[in-house]
Amino acid sequence: MTKKQKNAVDKSSMGQRDQVRFWHAARFEEMECLAARFIDHHYPKHMHDTYSIGVIIAGAEEFHYKGQKYVAPAGSIAALDPHEAHDGYPEKSSGGFVYRMMYPSIDLMADIYRDLTGKDNLPFFSDVIYHDDQMAQRLLGLHTVLDQAHDSLEQDSAFTQVFSEMVANHSDKKYNLRAVGREGGPIALARQYLDDVYQDDVGLDDLAALTQLNRHYMIRAFKKEVGLTPHAYQTMRRVQVAKNKLARGEQVIDVAIDCGFYDQSHLNRVFKKYHGITPGQYRSQFGT
Template sequence: MLPTTHPIFWRDPELPFVELRQVLDGRKVTYAPHSHQQWSIGAILAGQSEFICEDRLHQVTHGNLVLMNPDEVHACNPKQNSVWAYYMMHIDKNWLAALLFESGVTKQQNWQGSRLDTVLLPQLYQDFVILCQNLMTNTFTAAQKRTLLSSYFVQLFTYLDCVEPLHEQTLLPANKLYQVANYLNEHCFEDQSINAISKLFGFSSSYLVRAFKRHFNMTPHAYRLNRRIQLGQQALKQGQPIASIAHSAGFSDQAHFQRVFKQRVAATPEQYRRTLSL
């Protein structure tokens, strides 16, 4: 019997800083370029994939760990005719930064980021897979799971710090492109035309689209959709009705919201809202 093609999501209200996804048969999974607000780590359980992150192409396969900083635009899709299974975990960057500071791994309390995109150390891979398995069972209490998470990430980032020191994220230069990005974040539910937004900031629309994509690896329109989906994910976790979320997020109807959501999350809103029952 083939494994389920539906993703499984694990969340715990006592551990709101972490979310885990398990895909056991992802041969039909496709992702549009997207980003997450959280720091992310994934383990390839089976198959081969092309992982694109910030315009860099990586070939990943069973035994690889994949790391992504918050807001990095990426997409990871299986190679043709390849099996495809993985774990993907999203961690709140502020929780992670506090953990690393309190553990003495870093010397600053703010999030600094990780510089490696893939990790090939077998022990770190195996430990992460075991961590995911332990989170998705009822063998451990929430407090014990927090300890397991903390222990693993101290181990991982201690290794990363030895291989390639963590770096403090460079402050974004104060130019209009970042003002446009901030405007899109604040007004993501509005359907202003790119032409109108371009005029607001003194750009031609063709220049804005070209320059914005060069800086952010997304067009302004894709950036705005991505932000809507991020907020939609938050609303789904809070139990809000899908139809209501679709309307408040500025989509024309529920079908439109579901289509865009699945392109970026590789799951339907209903699948994403459901969590593993232990």
């Protein structure tokens, strides 16, 4: 029987030292995300109707999968295909394990594969355990973005880039990324659009439709032409407008709302990152 990962956790076998947190990434078909530390907990045999992809941060997890026993040590990536039975528990000498997991649906991964290759197919991960420090950090970064970021463009870009690179580099049918050509015209349209609607919650699909470029390729082409990713450019544009509004003496909370920031604290964090002072400090020093 397939299970949501939340339902696969047997709470009766969890000890006081075990910790687990689930949430759903709303933009991606309510994809389950998991952050956990297991010292006593053992997963019973179960399967998912989604992929299971994540990173072991500390310790080591042992599990049975496709008739074999695997050990995923700290720093490794585990990638399990849908509808495959597996269990999971701390490797005996490890003292437990800490990990972060994401459970993208078959449709989401098919869409990633189609965007990347132009073909209707599914990626599969037969090696199961992967040792790629850079990819592991990228997956952990995506996990954090899905947990904390508010901007659709940031979430969309991270999801598309990270899972596209996971498929291209580590799936059974590895794929050489298409070289980025000269895309000045389409990228100029995307840049102008972000200038015009800087305050809106733009998604990656909006830019892909506008430029008629595949999502992953469009991100790479935008960075080649502009020097920034679409989300980084959107953020820079919002900060520029916010700075001008603050210089005119507008209230910080109003500026945050008008410029598309989630709230005032969001503006504070981003503005200080760019200028070294808070919006309130900038307004006090330079506002008219």
